[in-house]
Every structure is written in structure tokens, then in C-alpha cells.
Amino acid sequence: MIYKIITDTPIQTVKDEMMAHAKEAGFGVLGTYEFQKILQSKGMDLNQEITGYELCSPKAAQDVMNELPEMSVFLPCRISVYEENGKTVLSTVNINDVMPTIDASQDFKEHMNSVYTKFVSIMKSWN
Template identity: 55%
Template sequence: MIYKISTDTPLEQVKKELAEHSKENGFGVLGSYEFKKILQSKGFPIDKDITVYEICNPSAAQEILEGIPEMSVFLPCRLSIYEENSKTVIATINMKTLVDSMDVDVAFREHIYSIYAYLENIMKSWK
């Protein structure tokens, strides 16, 4: 259910370049959550630097929401960035697996696949 890739690109560089690579693929960054800082401020520290970015392609979001309103729980799209085994990991929900588990027509399924391909392109920007 989770799709992730690893890269040798430093974590901070990936964070810095995410907005640019998202824009190149038709997405914009809506916001981010730096869990290490958030949880530390609440008295629940964690060691890992984990940041989740919310990104959106408004046209794609409109089409998804008009086609399957239930998918709203998965929007906006999220990319999680953290380090693991000396590599930077970029992870997201595997929309292909998700839509394959739903009762949707073939054309809509293929459309979701094409949107997901843009997310994969963003993630592979640092490969």
C-alpha cells in the first residue's frame, strides 16, 4: 500500500528541491509537517527527521473528487521524506493499489494511474 524509493541525495537537498520538482510535474506544495519538531513541542520527541509534504494538482483533484468522493480521505497527495540506513527515503500511498481495490470503471482507473505517474516522476527526481 506504500510506494517508496531511496536516494543518495541528502535529506535537506530533497526537502529544498521538492517544490521545484513538484511544479515541473504540475503539482504545488500546500504545506508540510515536520514531525520531529511538532512532537518535540508536544513533549513526545522522536529521533527521526520525518517531514510530510502535502502536494496538489488542482485539476487532478477536481477530477478525482467528482469521480469518487470517497477518495477525499487520501487528498491532498502526501510525500513523506526521511532517512533510513544512510539513505533518503521518499514515500507515498500507492494509488494504483488503492484504486485497484475500488469498484471503478476502466477509464477512471487509467486516469488515476496517469496522475500517479506524475507523483512517481516527482519521487524519482533524485534517483
């Protein structure tokens, strides 16, 4: 259900370059969430830095919501960035695990696979 990429690229480099890498793949960054800071502002502790990114390809979002409005729960696409065992981890929902459970045409599923492949290319761009 979760797709993860592990890279030796320092976390700060990934964070600094996320917008440019997303743009190269046809996505924009809609929002960024520094979860540690957010929780600290609420009086809670998070023992590690985790940053969430909301990314969007407007055309892909339009296609998804016109075909299957219920898929909007997966939008915008998200990537989380954090450290694990001294490495930088990028993770997201593996939409390929979700698609077989969706009642949609094969053409739509293939189109979503193509969009997901572009999305994953963002994550792989630091390897």
C-alpha cells in the same frame, strides 16, 4: 501499500528542492510538516527527522472528487521524506494497490494511474 524511493541525495537537498520538483510535474506544495518538531512541541520525542509534504494537482483533485468523493480521504497526495541507513527515503501511498478495490470505470482508473505516474516522477527526480 507503501511506495518507496531510496536516493543518495542528501535529505536537506530533497527538502530544499521539493517545491520546484513538484511544480515541474504539475503539482503544488500545499503544506509541510516537520514531524519531529511538531511532536517535540507536544513534549514527545521522535528519534529521527521526518518531513511530510502535501501536494496537489488541482485538476486531478477535481477529477477525483467529482467522480468518487470518497477518494478525498487520499487527498492531498503526500510524500514523506526521512533517512534510513544513511540514505534519503521518499515514501507515499501506492495508489495502484488501492485502485483495484475502488468501484470506478476503467477510464477513471487509467486516468488516476496517469496522475499517479506523474506524482511518482517527483519522487524519482532525485535518482
